[in-house]
Amino acid sequence: MSLYSGLGAPSAHSDVLSASPDNIDSKRALVEEIKRRGRASVGSKNYPDGDLLYGKGIEILSSIIADDDNAKKDLAILYSNRSLVRLQMGKVAQALEDADEAVENDPSYVKAHWRQGQAFTACGNSSSALKSFEKALELEPENKALKKEVQAAKERKEQEEKLMDAKAAAAEITDTDGDELMKDAPKTKPEQVKQSTTKPKSSTVQKDDDKDDEGGFTKSDHVRGYKIRSDGKKTSYFDREISEEAKAMIGDIAPKKIDPNNPNAADFSPKLTATDGAVSAWNKAGTWEERDVSSWAEDTLKAALLTVEYILPD
Numbered sequence: 001m002s003l004y005s006g007l008g009a010p011s012a013h014s015d016v017l018s019a020s021p022d023n024i025d026s027k028r029a030l031v032e033e034i035k036r037r038g039r040a041s042v043g044s045k046n047y048p049d050g051d052l053l054y055g056k057g058i059e060i061l062s063s064i065i066a067d068d069d070n071a072k073k074d075l076a077i078l079y080s081n082r083s084l085v086r087l088q089m090g091k092v093a094q095a096l097e098d099a100d101e102a103v104e105n106d107p108s109y110v111k112a113h114w115r116q117g118q119a120f121t122a123c124g125n126s127s128s129a130l131k132s133f134e135k136a137l138e139l140e141p142e143n144k145a146l147k148k149e150v151q152a153a154k155e156r157k158e159q160e161e162k163l164m165d166a167k168a169a170a171a172e173i174t175d176t177d178g179d180e181l182m183k184d185a186p187k188t189k190p191e192q193v194k195q196s197t198t199k200p201k202s203s204t205v206q207k208d209d210d211k212d213d214e215g216g217f218t219k220s221d222h223v224r225g226y227k228i229r230s231d232g233k234k235t236s237y238f239d240r241e242i243s244e245e246a247k248a249m250i251g252d253i254a255p256k257k258i259d260p261n262n263p264n265a266a267d268f269s270p271k272l273t274a275t276d277g278a279v280s281a282w283n284k285a286g287t288w289e290e291r292d293v294s295s296w297a298e299d300t301l302k303a304a305l306l307t308v309e310y311i312l313p314d
Helices: 024-043 047-062 071-088 092-105 110-123 126-139 144-184 190-196 204-209 244-250 294-306
Strands: 226-228 234-236
Touching (some): 071 092, 071 110, 092 110, 110 144, 126 144
Antiparallel strands (some): 226 234
């Protein structure tokens, strides 16, 4: 039995993991302590410690199974709990093995069949999962959670069957088409095969044949996203060509050098204005955030202070 957790550090439960009781009573007491700590580990999602603890409990109970009539029922509980823990850890095959052991030790234990169904589901075996859930529901007919599990398993099974039927139908169609093509294929004489494998002298003809009649496009250019501009140049499909009318409306947008020494140059320097209370050269509209609200703030503060009352203590 390992005394280390899944992170490689010594387990916090080394005391019970290293314990070696020598009689049935002390072994029973240890198993109860293991159950308590196992529940706490699962509750805190510390699954590696839960795996170690339940493994130790299974080891202890297995040693007294011949002398204790209730050992099998307790073994079923521990195997079922370890199945849950291992499933959460991604150990699907081991989780299924533990669930099988739980069912074998106590076929009347509902959770054993439940864990078995969950493990089968994780394995992708919806048919076996449905059987396990139905057995659990048979033992506990009023369990609403089990009813949902059975319904979900039925739906998964139906989907898998439909998928299998679709795959089989597709494979059958493919096989049939292949047979028909083989029947219809013309027989080729050996000398024809020899001639067909002769390499052409030049690839120029083949390249010319690939082009269609639309501006020198190859057959694949349309797929690649090319187009022909009005000037005859081939360009990307996403290139936007501006019409003459649009160019006239936009005007000359070529970048121009600003020369501060040129008297005819446009003056773009900001001008301070006081229009509508504006205080910024860039805020000719006089928007609210640029206005001087000092007087309003003073008046509001004075009015608020005049309403304040303070009673001096006697």
